[in-house]
Amino acid sequence: MSSIRDVARLAGVSPATVSRVINGTANVSPERRDQVLRAISQTGFVPNEVARSLFKKSSKSIGLIIPNIRNPFFTQLAQVVDAVARQYGHHFLLCNVGTDLDEERTALQMLAALNTDGVVIASSNEEIQADLSRYKMPIVVIDALFETPDVNAYIYCDFYRGGQLAAQHLTECGCRSIVCIRGPQNLYSARARYQGYRDFCRAHGIQERVADCEYDFYSGLEAAERLLDRYPNTDGIIACNDLVAISIYKILHKRRISVPKQIQLIGFDDIALASVVSPELTTIHQPIREMGIQATKLILEPPIPPKSGQQHILPVSLVPRETTCWKKDA
Amino acid sequence: MSSIRDVARLAGVSPATVSRVINGTANVSPERRDQVLRAISQTGFVPNEVARSLFKKSSKSIGLIIPNIRNPFFTQLAQVVDAVARQYGHHFLLCNVGTDLDEERTALQMLAALNTDGVVIASSNEEIQADLSRYKMPIVVIDALFETPDVNAYIYCDFYRGGQLAAQHLTECGCRSIVCIRGPQNLYSARARYQGYRDFCRAHGIQERVADCEYDFYSGLEAAERLLDRYPNTDGIIACNDLVAISIYKILHKRRISVPKQIQLIGFDDIALASVVSPELTTIHQPIREMGIQATKLILEPPIPPKSGQQHILPVSLVPRETTCWKKDA
DNA sequence: CTGAAAGCGCTTACAG
DNA sequence: CTGAAAGCGCTTACAG
DSSP: OOOHHHHHHHHTSOHHHHHHHHHTOSOOOHHHHHHHHHHHHHHTOOOOHHHHHHHHTOOSEEEEEESOTTSHHHHHHHHHHHHHHHHTTOEEEEEEOTTOHHHHHHHHHHHHHTTOSOEEEOOSOGGGHHHHTTOOSOEEEESOOOSOOOSSEEEEEOHHHHHHHHHHHHHHTTOSSEEEEEOOTTSHHHHHHHHHHHHHHHHTTOOOOEEEOOSSHHHHHHHHHHHHHHOTTOOEEEOSSHHHHHHHHHHHHHTTOOTTTTSEEEEEEOOGGGGTSSSOOEEEEOOHHHHHHHHHHHHHSSSOOOSSOEEEEEOOEEEOOTTSOOOTTO | OOOHHHHHHHHTSOHHHHHHHHHTOSOOOHHHHHHHHHHHHHHTOOOOHHHHHHHHTOOSEEEEEESOTTSHHHHHHHHHHHHHHHHTTOEEEEEEOTTOHHHHHHHHHHHHHTTOSOEEEOOSOGGGHHHHTTOOSOEEEESOOOSOOOSSEEEEEOHHHHHHHHHHHHHHTTOSSEEEEEOOTTSHHHHHHHHHHHHHHHHTTOOOOEEEOOSSHHHHHHHHHHHHHHOTTOOEEEOSSHHHHHHHHHHHHHTTOOTTTTOEEEEEEOOGGGGTSSSOOEEEEOOHHHHHHHHHHHHHSSSOOOSSOEEEEEOOEEEOOTTSOOOTTO
16 A cells, blocks of 8 residues: 555655645645645555544544344444444444443443544443443443433433333233233333333233343243243233344244234334334334434534433334234224 | 553553553563553553554454345344454454445445455445455455455355255245246346256246346335236245345235245245244255355465455255245155 | 664644 | 644564
8 A cells, every 4th residue: 555655755745745635634736736636546545544543533433332233223223323424424333242241341442442433332231331431432322321421422212101102002902911021121221111011000900911031033932932831811912122022923923823813912113124024013113213313413413412411312102013903093 | 541651651661661561562570560550550541552553554353344234144244254353353344335336435445544454345236346456455255256356255155056946946846937036136146046046947948937126125025016916826936035035925915825825935045034034934045154254264364365366155055944835754 | 671762654733 | 835843652673
């Protein structure tokens, strides 16, 4: 790779002048400009971003940390963050860290060490809090809420309301024995959804029925088997997310239990898959796109909010489809 | 962020010594070592990767360029590349570039400018060839085959055989009117699969029936509608990938066409979803995991193959599941 | 074993 | 408008 010196030599100017024409950072006389441009295309010169970044202390990039690249919720989010970052002329760095706290820490450290201009983090470990307050780059926590105010913003949906809506919808659809498959209770997103369900039950004198599950396919398959054995007269299931709902459906289908006739089913997230799968999945919609846009803009568009943990809570909504028995005219 | 100088000052040594203990690159006396270590933890010092990378001309990272982060085929691949890279102590940079040639070029340039140690590229543009030969970092093309020998390796599956297998399986399952939904014909992967189907038809005196489609959900929905109108007596469908197969199924389900009784269906890829969806999808398995591992190791594990375009062709296999009527004992 | 020095490839005050 | 110089934060010959 040729360097700025090579170009300068070929163009008969100083490296500073080459830098100026590349960056349009100062006026350069037309003739020299042309010489430089010619030299650049002759050598195929591409400025070394690393050197640039070292000086500028910014790499014109934004990082996104997610726990599972196999969950479409996160890839839809990633796609949006990527697209918005690009609009702002920034690169996008995706770190897929799983549920391991150390991996998450390492990713954060790497993004900091890379002079990333900010990071959006969808964490699956509340213990990451202490780390978050150590960095001075902008950090936006998405799809979660922690206690530390030392981040620039929290962006998440009204999970509690989502849990209520799901319980209410199933009840209105005639379910009398609803099981809530809760996500990992160490996560705010899962806790709040469950609490929404729980409070709805309490307010309406409904008996609580609970099963536990992770956020992925495989865990969903297991949870479904357990649930059916434990609560044989179930007629409604609230899944912790759409992936799990799809797994549940699979088990019901295998056991020849008709959905929604015998058991009604509702998911959470409204990932693209939810409406492509057959039958189409009734679910609680999260505005993934809006969350991604807001998070990215908060970091890339001044003024960047101070590290005081401001909260942006987005609304969720019910999307009735084919796995519940609602009346169109209701 | 504190720098190596701060640590050195605090520890009462030179920056070189600090560097040596961080990297274990030379012996340092125990006392000084301890002082340095203490100073590091006191200051919370984290070495600046950018500076390191500038000097080393390597950023200990590997890039992956993919056309669509929403296609599980690519995220499964990404997960593997990420995992292997991590084992080798490298970072993983994912670039989601869509089908746009310019985006792809930009990503490549950025990865080069970032001193990436190599890139794995799953391109959707054969025109990218000229660019590939311009870089001297290792480049492995995955899931595609181009004409230029100026890359370190091509890794792809036996697409042609996959096309044949699909046609053969449907035929053996009793289909007499098979439609092949071809993927984008500017891609080798789609062309070769189609040719496998075509040659099978020719060899067996079967009439060819073709429809065109992109590799995503939405395109699959449209293709299904068109296909059913154009070939009303279809009894077998070969989809260009599993995502499209799932879309096709949806339309068939909506039109109350029974699968596999009235129409049998086979996908391509064998993404995780294929076996979670109901009914489970019969498909042609691609060894995604193995491809990802091979590609990553080719870059990270010496000896790195020369830029002579060696080809690694991996086998595909038929995975009969619930969308075709095969006999278990056959 | 240790430090002073040079340099990775850029960019930006600072003079002129 | 332009160039020489210093510096971004590291690492590694080179001496000692």
